[in-house]
Amino acid sequence: MEIAIQTLPEQQRKPLFTDSSSLGFGRIFTDHMFTMRYHPEKGWHEPKIEPYRALEFEPATIVFHYGQEIFEGTKAFVGEDGQVRLFRTDRNIARMNRSAERMCMPRVPEDVTLQAIEELVRVDRRWIPKERGTSLYIRPTMIGTDPFLGVRASDTYLFFVILSPVGAYYAEGFNPVSLLVDKRFTRAATGGTGEAKAGGNYGGSLLAGRIAAEKGCAQVLWLDAKEHRWVEEVGAMNIWFAFGNKLVTPPLTGTILPGVTRESLVELAPKLGYEVEQRQVAIDEVLSGIKSGEITEVFGSGTAAVVSPVGKIVTEEETVVINDNKVGPVSQHLFDELTGIQMGAKPDPFGWVRMLDK
Numbered sequence: 001m002e003i004a005i006q007t008l009p010e011q012q013r014k015p016l017f018t019d020s021s022s023l024g025f026g027r028i029f030t031d032h033m034f035t036m037r038y039h040p041e042k043g044w045h046e047p048k049i050e051p052y053r054a055l056e057f058e059p060a061t062i063v064f065h066y067g068q069e070i071f072e073g074t075k076a077f078v079g080e081d082g083q084v085r086l087f088r089t090d091r092n093i094a095r096m097n098r099s100a101e102r103m104c105m106p107r108v109p110e111d112v113t114l115q116a117i118e119e120l121v122r123v124d125r126r127w128i129p130k131e132r133g134t135s136l137y138i139r140p141t142m143i144g145t146d147p148f149l150g151v152r153a154s155d156t157y158l159f160f161v162i163l164s165p166v167g168a169y170y171a172e173g174f175n176p177v178s179l180l181v182d183k184r185f186t187r188a189a190t191g192g193t194g195e196a197k198a199g200g201n202y203g204g205s206l207l208a209g210r211i212a213a214e215k216g217c218a219q220v221l222w223l224d225a226k227e228h229r230w231v232e233e234v235g236a237m238n239i240w241f242a243f244g245n246k247l248v249t250p251p252l253t254g255t256i257l258p259g260v261t262r263e264s265l266v267e268l269a270p271k272l273g274y275e276v277e278q279r280q281v282a283i284d285e286v287l288s289g290i291k292s293g294e295i296t297e298v299f300g301s302g303t304a305a306v307v308s309p310v311g312k313i314v315t316e317e318e319t320v321v322i323n324d325n326k327v328g329p330v331s332q333h334l335f336d337e338l339t340g341i342q343m344g345a346k347p348d349p350f351g352w353v354r355m356l357d358k
């Protein structure tokens with residue numbers, strides 16, 4: 001498929017951010033976006049890169065009513081060598097197609113989508129911040145676009161990709177965050193959509209997230225829906241527990257988002273001298289393990305936050321502090337190794353990085 005490219009004239013382009021240390025996350029968008037439409041007879045068509053603009057839809061459009069929406073998050077980096085690198089974007093596209101199947105949406109062609117993302121990043125490459133800890137966040141999204149109020153899958157779709165220069169995901173930066181455990185709420189149940197990166201999962205989590213924020217917590221640590229006993233994950237990160245050199249993360253049972261960062265740590269950590277175990281972890285084991293010192297660190301993993309140390313777990317009964325609420329050596333080590341690979345500062349033994357200019 002030929003991607004049409006319509007770029008903004010130089011003088012109409014937005015001024016760049018001036019300070020990459022105060023970017024935050026997902027507030028600034030670049031000059032261009034990629035769009036492509038789906039029609040049952042035509043398939044995917046009209047792939048194009050065009051100026052970033054507002055989209056216009058009828059109020060009856062399916063996505064506004066029944067949330068037929070999926071998205072992805074992947075990143076591009078500029079290394080000290082000036083090379084632009086994409087990190088495992090092929091894994092994100094593959095996951096998007098699994099989300100698409102779960103939400104009755106059409107699969108995107110993997111090669112065209114990867115090519116479109118590469119081309120878009122090329123067009124907006126001046127927007128990639130260069131400092132360690134910054135990157136260009138890439139947000140592929142698909143929405144159902146039929147103007148129809150019956151509950152069914154849409155026939156037509158829009159797929160788009162937008163770009164945002166970002167710094168740290170949390171206001172805390174690379175510092176420990178606090179997580180709230182609240183047994184009144186559930187993120188995903190067996191048979192539900194927890195495994196898909198579908199917008200509705202996040203809409204349903206907002207109330208618990210707000211209560212967490214009121215208690216000084218950055219996010220919610222979700223437990224399983226049935227017993228409220230097994231630790232699952234965090235709002236936008238998978239969760240890890242370090243028992244010294246043994247790293248434990250819950251298994252992918254269908255209710256947990258299969259993170260690309262999680263998958264990367266499962267492969268990378270053993271090379272760095274850690275043992276990785278994927279097994280169920282009960283919240284009681286977590287709390288008692290932290291108190292006894294058996295659990296030495298807790299951290300989350302995700303594209304947005306990379307590796308994010310957890311300093312406190314807050315429950316209705318108690319607040320448990322991990323590693324004096326400081327960044328621990330394991331979190332620091334994994335963060336350094338992973339960002340090192342992403343920025344081209346460390347070797348890439350798994351071939352995870354794709355150079356934009358070959």
Ligand SMILES: *Cc1c(COP(=O)(O)O)cnc(C)c1O
Pocket residue numbers: 073197233234235236237238257258259260261262301302303304
């Ligand atoms: C995106 C996401 C993650 C992390 O996945 P990555 O591919 O590592 O970015 C974890 N949990 C949830 C709920 C997510 O939405």
